[in-house]
Amino acid sequence: MAGDVQKQLGELEQLASNLGVRVCYEAMTGLSQGSGGLCKVRGEWRVIMDKRLKPAERLEVLANSLKGFDTEAHFVSPQVRALLEA
Numbered sequence: 001m002a003g004d005v006q007k008q009l010g011e012l013e014q015l016a017s018n019l020g021v022r023v024c025y026e027a028m029t030g031l032s033q034g035s036g037g038l039c040k041v042r043g044e045w046r047v048i049m050d051k052r053l054k055p056a057e058r059l060e061v062l063a064n065s066l067k068g069f070d071t072e073a074h075f076v077s078p079q080v081r082a083l084l085e086a
Contacts (some may be wrong), residue, residue: 026049
């Protein structure tokens, strides 16, 4: 199970890169405390998430962040496609 999560997370990180979305893991404290999400910084899409999240939580944040992007032109495994369409 944990290996599947890591594999899917890696696949989503690669998809994000292919879509031009930068994935950043930061320590989120104070006003920015939370799990993270999609934002635009100086015209660049970024997914910023708390580096302390467990892999399954990272997977959820990243999948939710990429749902609005057109991924049809990119190969995505059926498991990851299901996460994007959930």
